Amino acid sequence: MKVITTTSEMFSTRSDLADTIGLAPTMGYLHEGHLSLVRRARAENKIAIVTIFVNPSQFGPEEDLDSYPRDLSRDLDLLRAEGVDMVFVPSPDELYPSGYQTWIELAELSGVLEGARRPGHFRGVATIVAKLFNLTRPSRAYFGQKDAQQAILLRRLISDLHFNIDLVICPTIREGHGLAMSSRNSYLTANERERAAVLFEALTTAGTTYKAGERDASKLRALITDKLAAEPVAHPEYVSIADLETLHEIEGQISAPVLVSIAVQVGRARLIDNVWLGVHVG
Numbered sequence: 114m115k116v117i118t119t120t121s122e123m124f125s126t127r128s129d130l131a132d133t134i135g136l137a138p139t140m141g142y143l144h145e146g147h148l149s150l151v152r153r154a155r156a157e158n159k160i161a162i163v164t165i166f167v168n169p170s171q172f173g174p175e176e177d178l179d180s181y182p183r184d185l186s187r188d189l190d191l192l193r194a195e196g197v198d199m200v201f202v203p204s205p206d207e208l209y210p211s212g213y214q215t216w217i218e219l220a221e222l223s224g225v226l227e228g229a230r231r232p233g234h235f236r237g238v239a240t241i242v243a244k245l246f247n248l249t250r251p252s253r254a255y256f257g258q259k260d261a262q263q264a265i266l267l268r269r270l271i272s273d274l275h276f277n278i279d280l281v282i283c284p285t286i287r288e289g290h291g292l293a294m295s296s297r298n299s300y301l302t303a304n305e306r307e308r309a310a311v312l313f314e315a316l317t318t319a320g321t322t323y324k325a326g327e328r329d330a331s332k333l334r335a336l337i338t339d340k341l342a343a344e345p346v347a348h349p350e351y352v353s354i355a356d357l358e359t360l361h362e363i364e365g366q367i368s369a370p371v372l373v374s375i376a377v378q379v380g381r382a383r384l385i386d387n388v389w390l391g392v393h394v395g
């Protein structure tokens with residue numbers, strides 16, 4: 114497994130490759146969710162490239178950039194065991210050298226849901242992913258449904274900027290009791306981790322009710338809100354039912370695929386989770 118730390122080496126290594134390339138961008142502290150992307154990238158392409166970069170530009174000034182969990186040697190061991198060909202681990206200075214000033218913003222998709230609560234977050238995400246696309250020129254890029262808005266926005270970015278890349282959205286990998294795996298789950302105490310199962314329970318209740326025929330978005334939203342309200346450690350930030358393509362909030366009846374998404378503070382962790390209704394992921 115080749116570990117690359119500079120853009121110049123990434124460019125020259127990439128230029129020598131004529132094979133199909135699968136890219137899985139991550140911020141490290143890898144878990145089974147990340148590894149599901151990695152396995153798929155390996156299975157569907159000749160070469161699998163994983164990037165590990167805690168991207169400063171997608172963190173707000175009050176957010177957890179400094180405390181974000183990191184364990185590079187463990188990550189590299191896991192990726193070696195998966196048979197990954199290349200890992201790109203640049204430093205912040207390598208990607209944002211002094212004088213850096215180019216940013217990508219999606220006019221509408223950047224500003225709603227997570228974007229409304231985390232100003233500048235998706236500008237950072239869109240910019241870093243476009244840069245990684247240019248550095249690695251993958252045939253396919255693998256992202257998790259866990260970060261649904263990110264995946265939807267990147268699908269738009271690929272189309273708008275004419276990247277010749279297939280975006281593959283991989284299903285959310287969960288703990289046994291339903292909590293979506295996340296590097297930030299390490300902020301939770303054992304008790305909070307148990308109780309955080311309420312996020313998926315609430316989403317599942319909405320999903321089951323939808324499948325039974327309920328199409329009133331406010332009723333589904335209320336079901337989720339009530340379920341979360343019954344768990345004292347859960348402090349919901351938003352409960353949204355939005356069009357899966359435009360991310361416009363649905364007020365009346367659901368007639369097209371929707372993203373049901375929630376953000377909930379549990380202890381020190383701000384957790385997000387979602388399910389998609391009316392469409393299959395995977």
Ligand code: AMP
Nearest residue numbers: 139140141146256257259260285286294
């Ligand atoms: P991150 O390191 O949090 O930036 O995540 C890197 C990639 O892994 C993103 O495409 C995430 O959506 C994806 N990912 C994170 N957690 C999960 C999970 N539990 N299941 C599937 N994919 C995930």
